[in-house]
Amino acid sequence: MKKIKNEAELVAEALRVGALYIKKRGVGEFEASDSAKNKVTYLYRLLAHDKLIQPLAKGQDNEPNMRHKLALWISRQLPEDHPLLKD
Template sequence: MSKKLKNEQQLLKEALRVGALYAEKRHAGRFESTDSVKQKVEYLYRLLVHDKLIQPLAKGQESEPLMKHKLALWISRQLPDDHPLLK
């Protein structure tokens, strides 16, 4: 498994927040308050793979922890270098 990022949990939260805005702007759906974190992670991961914004995980490697890690990596690359979550 990949090395854990610093602040990975907070990065994941930010990825879900930004990803929800992205999905809405793209008219690809919206997260509901009743959606579980697992559902949000899987949906956002699949949307970003579909839009070719992230590389898909290898077949058989699509676990929730790895999807969360991919989303945290994705958002860490979107944030400015001086963002508090990257320190």
């Protein structure tokens, strides 16, 4: 797994955008008391269920890999000139 530049910031943006997606889809919403790990897991599983990202192989579905997948997903959703995608 190749490390993505600004991965932590991309994951934070993915959680922000993902929270909007979850609410718009009507399947719940993130609470302030939810842990980051739970948010990452829920968003990853929802996106995989909706076929917006390719699911990880069995045995590879751990938090670091889920965070990486979310970072890849959001990097494809952002415009090319977005500050998080700059080198």
